[in-house]
Amino acid sequence: MSFETKIKEEYKWGFETNIEREEFPKGLNEDIVRLISKKKNEPEWLLDYRLKAFKIWKEMEHPTWQYSTIPEIDFEDLYYYASPKGTKEAPKSLDELDPELLETFEKLGIPLQEQKRISGVAVDAVFDSVSLGTTWKEDLEKAGVIFCSISEAVEKHPELVKKYLGSVVPPTDNFYAALNAAVFSDGSFVYIPKGVTCPMDLSTYFRINAKETGQFERTLIVADDDSYVNYLEGCTAPQRDENQLHAAIVEIVALDNAEVKYSTVQNWYAGDKEGKGGIFNFVTKRGICKCVNSKISWTQVEAGSAITWKYPSCILQGDNSEGAFYSVALTNHMMQADTGTKMVHIGKNTKSTIISKGISAEQSENVYRGLVKIMPSAKNARNYSQCDSMLIGDKCAANTFPYIDVKNPTATVEHEASTSKISADQLFYLQSRGVDPEKAISLIVNGFCKDVFKTLPLEFSVEAVKLIEMKLENSVG
Amino acid sequence: MSLLKVGNLKAEVEGNEILKGINLEVKPGEIHAIMGPNGSGKSTLSKVIAGHPDYELTSGELEFNINGKMQDISELEAYERARDGIFLGFQYPIEVPGVTNIGFMRESFNALCEHQGAELMGEEEFRDFVKTKLPALNMSEEFLDRAVNEGFSGGEKKKNEILQMLIMNPRLALLDETDSGLDIDALKTVADGVNSMKSKFNAFVLVTHYQRLLDYIQPDFVHVLYKGKIIKSGGKELALELEKKGYDWLIEESKQ
Secondary structure (H helix, E strand, O other): OOOOOOOOOOOOOOOOOOOOEEEOOOOOOHHHHHHHHHHOOOOHHHHHHHHHHHHHHHHOOOOOOOOOOOOOOOHHHOEOOEEEOOOOOOOOOHHHOOHHHHHHHHHOOOOOOOOOOOOOEEEEEEEOOEEEEEOOHHHHHHOOOEEEEHHHHHHHOHHHHHHHOOOOOOOOOOHHHHHHHHHOOOOEEEEEOOOOEOOOEEEEEEEOOOOOEOEOOEEEEEEOOOOEEEEEEEEEOOOOOOEEEEOOEEEEEEOOOOEEEEEEEEOOOOOOOOOOOEEEEEEEEEEEEOOOOOEEEEEEEEOOOOEEEEOOEEEEOOOOOEEEEEEEEEEOOOOEEEEEEEEEEOOOOOEEEEEEEEEEEOOOEEEEEEEEEEOOOOOOOEEEEEEEEEEEOOOOEEEEEEEEEEOOOOOEEEEEEEEEEOOHHHHHHHHOOOOOHHHHHHHHHHHHHHHHHOOOOHHHHHHHHHHHHHHHOOOOO | OOOEEEEEEEEEEOOEEEEEEEEEEEOOOOEEEEEOOOOOOHHHHHHHHHOOOOOEEEEEEEEEEEOOEEEEOOOOOHHHHHHOOEEEEOOOOOOEEEEEHHHHHHHHHHHHHHHOOOOOOOHHHHHHHHHOOHHHHOOOHHHHHOEEOOOOOHHHHHHHHHHHHHHHOOOEEEEEOOOOOOOHHHHHHHHHHHHHHOOOOOEEEEEOOOHHHHHOOOOOEEEEEEOOEEEEEEOHHHHHHHHHHOOHHHHHHHHO
């Protein structure tokens, strides 16, 4: 191999916003949990929920089955709550936000002000532990759609939150789910009422700013009968030398005939080329197709974070329900990713599709891990999985761990996998047509990811292509 | 005025010397055929001229006419050589999954336009332009929207190379065993493509095993490569002689 890999050092979202902030003391104990709950004026039931979760968490051991090498995390050395000062009372309109914050989001390409807001997409902007506000609120309210921060939902729609919070990912689910349930700060809440097609795409933009702070946001999406919503999530963080923990939970509930599409473009800071710093992205995302004919699809473009560890999953409980997982996971430098999905078929005629594209460059480790489980009740269930890995250079690694567990003989399960390498010959072919090496790599990689990118909404797909191009810039010399 | 000048060129890959002193001069308007037994270095020569990074030039000259002047191109990257007008038709064209043929060709065409200061072509205009080239190659439009070479038959791949050549309109086209694996109809089509592009401004170097391609494309010169050296050059009658007598007599001759 005559091309050697070089390093892209620049992370253009790596700036820090200098803003006064309020944070709780470092460390985690019952008092901190109570403090978070109090800070948010939460009802008793939610405090109980948190305290129970905290107890569960304390009893749990950090898992060890993952492929990634995770340095020991000192949970006593983290801040569990940080917010820009003065955001205790939510501003009446986003225009009244601290100009520093408005500028931050503008720099990130997410203008929040009334005149500048992006048309066709409503944005909930989450900065450290709090949601700053949501654009296009009135328009959504007219359609009956609830889109607000989870804190606001607890206050204004407690019955919905109480009914569904933790119903898909209970605190007992895993170590980080328990931790999140105890200390979750903010995140988005979505409710699409019966028969409503959400009039615009909904989007949450997560920004970690504060140092040594964990971000534990919680997103809950409920799509009632015959409703439809397209939800987008973006994330960035400043460039720092120390690792930061991001342990979120996303829960989706789809009722009769409802459809939810959830897309993520994850670009947390990934650390430098030696692997110093970067976000630990340990997230539990799960949706339940609770009733008949419902559909949930996850699309993720994972291009950042020092370690990515997540399995956006679908529980296909309703008959004829459908789950899909489309993923592009790119790792370079010293990044590690252990990601994939779980498709649990319970209902009859349930169907799932998994398309995973892993790209590894430099010395990174990229793992696909997936479970397809067909329960005895899932008559005529069908799954199709395709897991492709692409290696750039010869120091990186790709692994695939597909688990298939079929308990009903009428099920059809297909699995295809491939590993390819961008070869000198392939690059030479494109170059011999006048295409420069960087463009050549990006053509090959984008072609490789095409089946996933085409499931993204247009603007997101353009962004994803650019992001992948940028991440691989200079990765061939 | 030359187009390409190769002077006592030596090249190696992973420490093995493959080209052991090649001399070749190509002028605009000429067609050269490079023949020779397997492993003689024919493909290597075309790759070295096109700039494959795996081959290291250890000595000699490699010059190409750029803007009316002979310039050393040995340090230029493959894509730079392509932009300056060198095209390599591959013996085994590479598949690029997920990238449409037309998208790829437009990327390539516009890279050349940009380099030459010409205006870039938009999607529709480019498609119309490419469509004009299809009938001569007996290709349907459907090829344009398929992924580059993916699932193409051997013959389709070779035709696709010729299509790319016609689009890029190079001054020097190196065709590496473009005739191998083609049936007689496809061979004719490929030859027609070459003949339709041939002009007094451009030149072709055909690397081939067989005389049969030369029935359809008339070479001005035939060179026989053996163990990294040109052991004999002549006119097109040399190819006919080789067809009859094989290479052994030449090899014997060269040893004397």
